[in-house]
Amino acid sequence: MSKKLDQLKEILGEVSDVNHAASVLGWDQQVNMPSAGGEARGQQLATLGKISHAKSTSDEVGKLLDDLKKEYEGSDSDDAALVRVAARDFDKATRVPGEFVAKQAVVTTSAFEAWVEARGKSDFSIFLPHLEKVMDLMREYVSFFPPSDHPYDALLDDYEPGMKTAEVQEIFSKVRTKQVKLIKAIAAAKQVKSDFLRKGYSEKKVWAFSETIISQFGYDFSRGRQDKAAHPFETSFSVNDVRITNRYEPENPLATLFSGMHEGGHAMYEQGISPAFDRTPLAHGVSSAVHESQSRMWENLVGRSQPFWEYFFPKLKKAFSAQLDGVSAKTFYKAINKVEPSLIRVNADEATYNLHIMLRLELEIGMLDGSVALKDLPEIWNAKMQEYVGITPPDDSKGVLQDIHWSAGLFGYFPTYALGNLVSAQLWEKINKDIPDLDEQIRAGKFDALLGWLREKVHVHGHKYDPQDLIKKVTGSRIDSAAYIRYLTGKYSDIYGL
Amino acid sequence: MSKKLDQLKEILGEVSDVNHAASVLGWDQQVNMPSAGGEARGQQLATLGKISHAKSTSDEVGKLLDDLKKEYEGSDSDDAALVRVAARDFDKATRVPGEFVAKQAVVTTSAFEAWVEARGKSDFSIFLPHLEKVMDLMREYVSFFPPSDHPYDALLDDYEPGMKTAEVQEIFSKVRTKQVKLIKAIAAAKQVKSDFLRKGYSEKKVWAFSETIISQFGYDFSRGRQDKAAHPFETSFSVNDVRITNRYEPENPLATLFSGMHEGGHAMYEQGISPAFDRTPLAHGVSSAVHESQSRMWENLVGRSQPFWEYFFPKLKKAFSAQLDGVSAKTFYKAINKVEPSLIRVNADEATYNLHIMLRLELEIGMLDGSVALKDLPEIWNAKMQEYVGITPPDDSKGVLQDIHWSAGLFGYFPTYALGNLVSAQLWEKINKDIPDLDEQIRAGKFDALLGWLREKVHVHGHKYDPQDLIKKVTGSRIDSAAYIRYLTGKYSDIYGL
Numbered sequence: 002m003s004k005k006l007d008q009l010k011e012i013l014g015e016v017s018d019v020n021h022a023a024s025v026l027g028w029d030q031q032v033n034m035p036s037a038g039g040e041a042r043g044q045q046l047a048t049l050g051k052i053s054h055a056k057s058t059s060d061e062v063g064k065l066l067d068d069l070k071k072e073y074e075g076s077d078s079d080d081a082a083l084v085r086v087a088a089r090d091f092d093k094a095t096r097v098p099g100e101f102v103a104k105q106a107v108v109t110t111s112a113f114e115a116w117v118e119a120r121g122k123s124d125f126s127i128f129l130p131h132l133e134k135v136m137d138l139m140r141e142y143v144s145f146f147p148p149s150d151h152p153y154d155a156l157l158d159d160y161e162p163g164m165k166t167a168e169v170q171e172i173f174s175k176v177r178t179k180q181v182k183l184i185k186a187i188a189a190a191k192q193v194k195s196d197f198l199r200k201g202y203s204e205k206k207v208w209a210f211s212e213t214i215i216s217q218f219g220y221d222f223s224r225g226r227q228d229k230a231a232h233p234f235e236t237s238f239s240v241n242d243v244r245i246t247n248r249y250e251p252e253n254p255l256a257t258l259f260s261g262m263h264e265g266g267h268a269m270y271e272q273g274i275s276p277a278f279d280r281t282p283l284a285h286g287v288s289s290a291v292h293e294s295q296s297r298m299w300e301n302l303v304g305r306s307q308p309f310w311e312y313f314f315p316k317l318k319k320a321f322s323a324q325l326d327g328v329s330a331k332t333f334y335k336a337i338n339k340v341e342p343s344l345i346r347v348n349a350d351e352a353t354y355n356l357h358i359m360l361r362l363e364l365e366i367g368m369l370d371g372s373v374a375l376k377d378l379p380e381i382w383n384a385k386m387q388e389y390v391g392i393t394p395p396d397d398s399k400g401v402l403q404d405i406h407w408s409a410g411l412f413g414y415f416p417t418y419a420l421g422n423l424v425s426a427q428l429w430e431k432i433n434k435d436i437p438d439l440d441e442q443i444r445a446g447k448f449d450a451l452l453g454w455l456r457e458k459v460h461v462h463g464h465k466y467d468p469q470d471l472i473k474k475v476t477g478s479r480i481d482s483a484a485y486i487r488y489l490t491g492k493y494s495d496i497y498g499l
Numbered sequence: 500m501s502k503k504l505d506q507l508k509e510i511l512g513e514v515s516d517v518n519h520a521a522s523v524l525g526w527d528q529q530v531n532m533p534s535a536g537g538e539a540r541g542q543q544l545a546t547l548g549k550i551s552h553a554k555s556t557s558d559e560v561g562k563l564l565d566d567l568k569k570e571y572e573g574s575d576s577d578d579a580a581l582v583r584v585a586a587r588d589f590d591k592a593t594r595v596p597g598e599f600v601a602k603q604a605v606v607t608t609s610a611f612e613a614w615v616e617a618r619g620k621s622d623f624s625i626f627l628p629h630l631e632k633v634m635d636l637m638r639e640y641v642s643f644f645p646p647s648d649h650p651y652d653a654l655l656d657d658y659e660p661g662m663k664t665a666e667v668q669e670i671f672s673k674v675r676t677k678q679v680k681l682i683k684a685i686a687a688a689k690q691v692k693s694d695f696l697r698k699g700y701s702e703k704k705v706w707a708f709s710e711t712i713i714s715q716f717g718y719d720f721s722r723g724r725q726d727k728a729a730h731p732f733e734t735s736f737s738v739n740d741v742r743i744t745n746r747y748e749p750e751n752p753l754a755t756l757f758s759g760m761h762e763g764g765h766a767m768y769e770q771g772i773s774p775a776f777d778r779t780p781l782a783h784g785v786s787s788a789v790h791e792s793q794s795r796m797w798e799n800l801v802g803r804s805q806p807f808w809e810y811f812f813p814k815l816k817k818a819f820s821a822q823l824d825g826v827s828a829k830t831f832y833k834a835i836n837k838v839e840p841s842l843i844r845v846n847a848d849e850a851t852y853n854l855h856i857m858l859r860l861e862l863e864i865g866m867l868d869g870s871v872a873l874k875d876l877p878e879i880w881n882a883k884m885q886e887y888v889g890i891t892p893p894d895d896s897k898g899v900l901q902d903i904h905w906s907a908g909l910f911g912y913f914p915t916y917a918l919g920n921l922v923s924a925q926l927w928e929k930i931n932k933d934i935p936d937l938d939e940q941i942r943a944g945k946f947d948a949l950l951g952w953l954r955e956k957v958h959v960h961g962h963k964y965d966p967q968d969l970i971k972k973v974t975g976s977r978i979d980s981a982a983y984i985r986y987l988t989g990k991y992s993d994i995y996g997l
Contacts, residue, residue: 018546021539022520029523037722038740041519041777045736048516052550224535238543242536279539 005072006080009065013087014280016057021238023049028244031230047106054102058095066091079277082465086282089162096145101138108134109410116408123398125379132375132407136368139412143369153366156413160289161420163467164480166366169416172423173359176482181389183489184352187340188391190497195336200324202254210320211247211261214313218299219452220245220265221272233260235267235296240279243271253348255337259300266299267292269452273460288468289414290480291459293421294428301351301422302429302488303451308443310334335496342390344399351422352493356389358419361404365412426485427476428459503570504578507563511585512778514555519736521547526742529728545604552600556593564589577775580963584780587660594643599636606632607908614906621896623877630873630905634866637910641867651864654911658787659918661965662978664864667914670921671857674980679887681987682850685838686889688995693834698822700752708818709745709759712811716797717950718743718763719770731758733765733794738777741769751846753835757798764797765790767950771958786966787912788978789957791919792926799849799920800927800986801949806941808832833994840888842897849920850991854887856917859902863910924983925974926957 023046030042056062066088073081112131119128139156146155151166158164212227230246237243245264249257270286278284286292303309307330314330325333340350346357364381367373373381382401387393394400406414433439436450443451458475469479493499521544528540554560564586571579610629617626637654644653649664656662710725728744735741743762747755768784776782784790801807805828812828823831838848844855862879865871871879880899885891892898904912931937934948941949956973967977991997 014542015546015549018543019550022524022543022547025524025527025543026520029527033724033726035720035722035724035740038737041737041739044512044778045516045520045523048513049520051513052517222533224533226531226533228531239536239539241539242533280542 005065005068006084009062009069009084009087010281012056012059012062012065013083013282016053017280017282017284019049019053019056023053024236025238028236028238028246031232031234032228032246054094054099058091062087062091063095079283079465083281083283086464090282093159097142098145101141101145105138105142105410108138109408112408112410113405116402116405120398120402123396123402125397125401128402128408129375132378135407135410136375138410139369151366152369153413156365156369157416158413160414160417161468162288163469164288164290164420168480169362169420170366172480172482173355173362173416173419176355176419176423176486177359177389179482179486180352180355180489183493184340184342184356184391186499187352187493187497188342190499193335193339193496194332195339197324197328197333198255198336199252201251202321202324204249204251204254204257206320207249207254207257208247210317211258213316214258214304215261215265217446218262218265218269218303218448220269224272225268227261227264233264235264235271237268237271237285240272240274240276240284243268259304259337262304263296263300266296269299269455270295270460273452273456274463275461278463278465283464285464287462287464287466287471289417290420290424291468291471293418294424295455295459297421298425298429298455302425303443303448305334305338305351306443307331307334308440310337311444312446338492338496340493340497342392344386344392344394345403352489353390355419355422358415360385360389361415362419365415369412420480423480423482423485424472426488427472427478427481428455429488430484431476503563503566504582507560507567507582507585508779510554510557510560510563511581511780514551515778515780515782517547517551517554521551522734523736526734526736526744529730529732530726530744552592552597556589560585560589561593577781577963581779581781584962588780591657595640596643599639599643603636603640603908606636607906610906610908611903614900614903618896618900621894621900623895623899626900626906627873630876633905633908634873636908637867649864650867651911654863654867655914656911658912658915659966660786661967662786662788662918666978667860667918668864670978670980671853671860671914671917674853674917674921674984675857675887677980677984678850678853678987681991682838682840682854682889684997685850685991685995686840688997691833691837691994692830693837695822695826695831696753696834697750699749700819700822702747702749702752702755704818705747705752705755706745708815709756711814712756712802713759713763715944716760716763716767716801716946718767722770723766725759725762731762733762733769735766735769735783738770738772738774738782741766757802757835760802761794761798764794767797767953768793768958771950771954772961773959776961776963781961781963783962785960785962785964785969787915788918788922789966789969791916792922793953793957795919796923796927796953800923801941801946803832803836803849804941805829805832806938808835809942810944836990836994838991838995840890842884842890842892843901850987851888853917853920856913858883858887859913860917863913867910918978921978921980921983922970924986925970925976925979926953927986928982929974 026042026046026049030039034042066084069084070088073084108131112128112135115131116128119125140152143152143155149155149165153166157166157169212222215227216222224241225243225245227245227247229248231248233245233247235243235245245261245268247257247261247264267286270292274284274286286295310330310333314333317333318325318328338350340352342353343349346354346361349357360382363385364373364378367381368375368378379397379401383393386400406412432451432454435454436442439451442448459471462471466474473479524540524544524547528537532540564582567582568586571582573579606629610626610633613626613629617623638650641650641653647653647663651664655664655667710720713725714720722739723741723743725743725745727746729746731743731745733741733743743759743766745755745759745762765784768790772782772784784793808828808831812831815831816823816826836848838850840851841847844852844859847855858880861883862871862876865879866873866876877895877899881891884898904910930949930952933952934940937949940946957969960969964972971977
């Protein structure tokens with residue numbers, strides 16, 4: 002049997018090589034490529050995608066998997082996990098016909114262009130006919146899979162394997178009530194000062210400070226690099242080449258520090274995966290939510306915490322003495338955690354972020370099952386924003402048209418952002434039990450015990466376990482909102498004296 | 500028939516995409532990749548190479564070509580050229596068995612490592628057994644092709660299609676006598692002053708000056724970029740994304756200007772190819788020698804000319820007033836053209852460069868036909884260096900071990916460097932007939948007529964014509980040394996008052 006496993010690994014190794022090559026091309030496109038190179042790059046990526054799909058859905062792979070599944074049934078070895086994950090990927094990929102994939106590429110390319118125009122003109126009617134086509138595709142995609150409790154399950158499963166819509170809805174309904182209440186209490190409290198966060202911090206010095214922080218966290222620059230791009234992201238070409246991008250926005254200069262920690266968190270996950278999994282489907286983070294739990298933990302639970310800034314604020318003040326003159330560590334800590342109901346998801350603070358996600362999930366479910374008419378989206382969006390966050394967008398570009406996701410056919414992705422927040426807090430409670438002096442370590446600028454814990458419990462396993470099994474194994478329960486609510490309430494009660 | 504042509508273009512388009520993807524990965528490896536990423540990158544490149552080879556040597560391609568060759572015989576259309584070049588590539592690629600390609604990769608990987616060690620220790624005996632294996636491979640490679648007048652023909656043909664060894668030898672024998680004589684005359688003349696070329700020119704300012712020059716030449720930065728790498732090179736991902744690399748050596752700071760012009764020359768060739776050829780085998784420069792004629796023309800015939808520095812020297816002096824205090828444009832011009840017999844090919848001046856190449860060609864031919872015993876290489880190398888250039892290497896690291904080419908199995912490549920010099924002068928004489936005021940244009944910093952001429956006569960055609968046919972079509976004769984000898988003699992007679 003080991004000969005068949007070797008054959009499978011050989012083919013999957015080549016698929017991994019092709020996919021990683023595509024990732025290099027994608028990274029280059031965002032970081033270096035002269036704009037004129039875009040058309041050819043699109044063709045190159047389409048060809049690599051086609052090759053990867055053909056290789057991973059071949060009859061040869063199907064036959065190997067059929068035999069190997071029987072052989073490895075019931076085993077919990079790495080090889081058994083490889084066979085299980087590969088079989089799952091194969092099943093999903095072979096259900097979707099090549100013609101559908103090609104049609105989807107055409108529809109989403111037009112939809113993206115229409116969305117750019119619609120957002121620019123703040124005119125939803127330009128996007129509407131394209132969104133209708135995208136929804137037809139989504140429904141067709143769902144039809145390739147066995148019936149489930151809810152059609153949205155098939156979409157969600159692509160990002161959060163094994164997670165069901167009903168479970169997410171149940172979790173979110175608990176979170177929503179409590180977060181809405183918390184925001185109202187904060188709105189009624191004395192507001193915090195934050196004007197010093199906007200005062201001309203030089204790009205070069207902010208960038209250097211960002212690299213100091215993530216190096217100290219444990220992001221390994223000898224196996225990665227940070228480059229400038231329009232949007233911060235993390236991408237991996239092997240366990241030994243995991244890169245991040247970042248940006249600098251003059252109107253919000255210190256955001257670079259937090260996006261660096263966020264992408265660094267994703268990257269440390271990928272750098273920590275067992276090298277034995279390289280060139281296999283196990284060499285990736287296990288799900289979008291678990292990935293997001295890592296980025297949000299380093300960004301928020303570490304990077305927006307009081308102990309963290311007790312250590313780093315004196316250094317920041319040294320680098321930016323004029324900007325931070327007269328500001329204390331505590332004032333700075335409060336400022337970077339200021340809660341401000343806002344229209345745009347990507348700028349939202351921790352207290353409101355999940356509400357932006359819940360709104361999107363409710364709409365996506367309604368769009369898919371037909372209970373939300375697409376033409377009514379702007380109106381429903383605005384009503385929900387008022388209900389959850391307490392403000393109404395002045396126009397659709399700051400409302401229903403703000404995100405790229407729907408134009409790209411990325412349905413099912415949004416909820417994992419909020420689930421990642423919940424998981425980060427579940428892990429955090431467990432870590433603080435296992436490392437009781439974690440706060441003091443952070444106050445001393447030491448992160449090795451924290452990273453070591455994450456490596457051992459989460460990172461090294463890559464895609465070996467089902468995500469919920471992994472979370473339960475590590476924290477004792479499946480994804481749950483209690484820890485996150487405790488974290489949020491505790492943090493903001495202190496900051497706002499609730 | 501057009502359906503078959505479409506099918507062929509579709510497959511060759513995908514092959515081109517995969518090859519360009521590999522080029523992006525290679526560029527990234529030299530420019531950005533953290534060193535730890537090397538092993539995975541090697542596997543990714545091997546997989547892309549395997550896919551490209553399988554796609555381009557499939558039975559389907561063979562059958563399409565058989566039919567299309569008959570259809571397009573005798574035509575000189577672009578499509579006929581595509582079929583002809585594709586058929587030639589197919590014939591070459593299918594003659595070489597996959598096992599040979601795999602064996603070659605193994606042998607040259609070890610040979611490269613041995614060469615690095617041997618050069619470091621200046622110990623030829625470390626490299627000798629590996630070189631023996633490489634030569635066995637080269638002889639085996641030659642055996643896959645029909646018998647020719649000389650076994651070296653098959654190797655040369657990979658870089659200079661259609662060129663024969665006997666023709667190169669005949670050309671070189673004429674050049675050698677004249678260049679050796681010229682060098683002796685220069686050695687006996689009054690030497691030129693050049694110490695001011697070494698005085699601490701800042702990297703940042705040299706780099707900016709280099710980009711000013713090549714922008715003014717016409718290298719289009721909106722379809723390319725210049726990055727730092729260990730070795731200067733040019734690489735192309737499409738006609739709209741043609742990149743160059745450069746370096747800065749503190750001990751020879753202005754070399755950056757000349758390597759920028761050199762790589763810029765290669766890049767302007769690739770940027771000038773007809774966009775209609777993109778994703779076909781016609782979308783490349785036609786041969787190594789013609790490519791080198793472009794790089795050497797911009798570097799030497801333009802960039803080391805008196806009119807060029809009459810325009811640029813005042814600007815350079817403004818940027819580097821301390822370093823160039825009291826230096827005139829004429830003195831600077833003489834200094835950058837100083838002839839100094841030297842041991843290392845890549846540092847050689849125009850007057851001696853070709854002699855380094857001839858030495859290598861004679862040895863390669865002898866190594867292949869057995870008339871040169873590999874163990875005697877160091878001794879023969881040193882004797883020929885004394886005879887041609889007038890100096891003897893103090894050790895093998897500065898002699899027979901200096902070049903990477905043999906360890907990589909790159910036999911047949913060296914002569915194209917010298918042939919490129921000859922072609923550059925042939926083109927230059929013709930250009931000066933067609934643009935009689937070229938010197939004055941250069942003296943005014945205008946290069947658009949020159950680049951326009953090269954685009955129309957050479958660049959736009961890509962790989963459409965056989966290289967010698969193209970050279971003859973443009974200059975009136977096949978590759979010939981007379982123009983180059985006239986150019987060298989004229990230039991150095993002026994500089995050294997011969």
